[in-house]
Amino acid sequence: MRDALSGLTTRGRCFLAAAAAAALAAVLLGEKDLLRVAVLLAVLPLMAAWYIGRARYHLSCLRSLEPRRVSVGSGARVVLKLRNLTRFPTGTMLLEDRLPYALGNRPRLVLERLEAQRPSSVGYTVRADIRGRYVVGPLVVRLTDPFGLCEVIRSFPATDRLTVIPEIVALPAFQLAGEHAGCGDMRSRSVAVHGEDDAAPRAYREGDDLRRVHWRSTARVGELMVRREEQPWEARATVVLDTRVQAHRGEGPASSFEWAVSAVASVIVHLRQSQYRLLLATGDGARTETSQEPGGEGTILDHLAEIRMTSNATVPRLAEQLRQQSDTGLIIAAFGLLTPAEAELLATLRAGGTTCIALLIDSASWLGLGDADQRRAGQDHTAAALTLVRGGWRVIPVSHGAKLAALWPQAARGSQGFAWRAAMAETVAGVRA
Numbered sequence: 527m528r529d530a531l532s533g534l535t536t537r538g539r540c541f542l543a544a545a546a547a548a549a550l551a552a553v554l555l556g557e558k559d560l561l562r563v564a565v566l567l568a569v570l571p572l573m574a575a576w577y578i579g580r581a582r583y584h585l586s587c588l589r590s591l592e593p594r595r596v597s598v599g600s601g602a603r604v605v606l607k608l609r610n611l612t613r614f615p616t617g618t619m620l621l622e623d624r625l626p627y628a629l630g631n632r633p634r635l636v637l638e639r640l641e642a643q644r645p646s647s648v649g650y651t652v653r654a655d656i657r658g659r660y661v662v663g664p665l666v667v668r669l670t671d672p673f674g675l676c677e678v679i680r681s682f683p684a685t686d687r688l689t690v691i692p693e694i695v696a697l698p699a700f701q702l703a704g705e706h707a708g709c710g711d712m713r714s715r716s717v718a719v720h721g722e723d724d725a726a727p728r729a730y731r732e733g734d735d736l737r738r739v740h741w742r743s744t745a746r747v748g749e750l751m752v753r754r755e756e757q758p759w760e761a762r763a764t765v766v767l768d769t770r771v772q773a774h775r776g777e778g779p780a781s782s783f784e785w786a787v788s789a790v791a792s793v794i795v796h797l798r799q800s801q802y803r804l805l806l807a808t809g810d811g812a813r814t815e816t817s818q819e820p821g822g823e824g825t826i827l828d829h830l831a832e833i834r835m836t837s838n839a840t841v842p843r844l845a846e847q848l849r850q851q852s853d854t855g856l857i858i859a860a861f862g863l864l865t866p867a868e869a870e871l872l873a874t875l876r877a878g879g880t881t882c883i884a885l886l887i888d889s890a891s892w893l894g895l896g897d898a899d900q901r902r903a904g905q906d907h908t909a910a911a912l913t914l915v916r917g918g919w920r921v922i923p924v925s926h927g928a929k930l931a932a933l934w935p936q937a938a939r940g941s942q943g944f945a946w947r948a949a950m951a952e953t954v955a956g957v958r959a
Contacts, residue, residue, distance in 0.1 A: 533677050542571055545566075577671050578677075584611040584612040585616075587665055587667075589663060589665065591686050595688075595689045597693050597694050598693040598788075600653070602651070602688055603651055604649060605648075605649040606623065607647045608621075609644070610640040614642055618674075619640065620635075620637075622635075623664075628654050629654050629662070630653065660689075661687060662685060666681050689827075691791060691830060692831070695931055697796040699800075702881060727740040729752075734752050738752040739751070761855070762804075762855060763797055765826075765859070766807050766848070767833070767859075768844075768859070768860060768861045769783075769808045769833065771839075774863075774887075775863075775889040786860040789860050794823050808833070808844070809839030842871060849875065855881065859872075859884050866906070870913050881920070882917075885922050885933070886911050
């Protein structure tokens with residue numbers, strides 16, 4: 527009741543002031559009828575406070591987000607389900623859900639009346655143009671009586687989280703030569719096309735079915751061997767995001783780093799549609815891997831929603847991290863600015879049947895540089911690209927305004943890379959001349 531009295535509105539306080547003035551006038555003038563008016567004016571706000579005080583602790587609230595994970599620029603629907611748990615209807619309620627600035631203005635919804643033991647739902651839409659993880663709530667409910675004499679604020683403690691992942695771009699589907707690799711006792715998918723290699727034996731491991739023992743190989747090798755023909759093949763790939771501060775230019779959603787994050791997220795979703803198992807690697811040593819369940823890319827996408835550039839990321843650390851992935855048949859990387867020395871270090875990563883594809887971002891094009899500075903930055907970018915190409919990488923140059931969907935087919939150029947390498951060499955030679 528005390529909290530309800532503290533919630534008297536300006537109108538309710540004016541009623542009490544008028545009641546006091548009427549009571550004083552009634553005493554001075556000796557008018558009993560005026561005293562009755564004073565009592566009425568005083569009782570109305572007190573009754574309103576009592577009414578609101580009884581109703582405020584008998585409301586339940588349930589919030590739902592659909593979906594809980596959206597991409598940049600997409601909207602999510604927030605539905606608030608309120609239920610009146612008392613035997614009395616409520617008065618007018620003003621609902622205000624607290625939101626971070628990135629999700630827009632706080633929605634304010636009016637619920638005129640909530641009947642006894644009845645639920646009611648209201649909803650609104652949020653939209654974010656900046657990736658991240660945002661807290662939605664808590665809900666603040668302002669309860670008022672029918673006369674607007676008293677208002678009590680109740681805040682529900684429950685909150686929800688909305689994850690805004692990078693923008694996902696649909697990529698054209700085609701086969702990437704040499705990208706398949708297995709894990710555990712699996713090897714390159716290329717062995718499967720030879721027929722008999724499907725039954726290639728391996729050493730027995732605890733838990734293997736004894737019915738799969740390959741006795742001929744066991745007798746030849748001298749230890750227990752089992753067949754592998756029942757092992758499912760699995761494609762694996764490592765996706766690399768360059769998070770070095772010095773590698774990117776621009777600010778906000780239009781920066782080169784945000785382009786790289788969106789590109790990496792798009793590639794991950796695209797490869798998961800082909801049943802790849804993916805590993806995300808960054809220059810600071812962090813690793814995030816997808817699960818085998820449908821929608822397993824959600825773990826990486828959630829990580830990309832919050833990833834930031836860091837000064838701890840370095841190319842040598844990234845190169846060492848990639849060398850440890852010995853069972854990876856495909857590496858797709860989004861690099862920012864690279865020095866020739868850094869490009870030379872990355873060029874040594876391609877070994878055996880590993881396919882390496884680089885989205886080499888010319889971050890300097892995100893700045894309004896002069897002709898001389900732009901020419902100098904272009905020379906370094908071209909030299910780094912040529913170094914990677916000579917190391918066997920497939921390099922896709924990226925400049926400001928480029929669309930990933932239009933660039934992606936270059937990832938499957940295969941033997942055309944030799945012609946492109948020669949063209950790059952001529953370009954660099956012409957620039958240096």
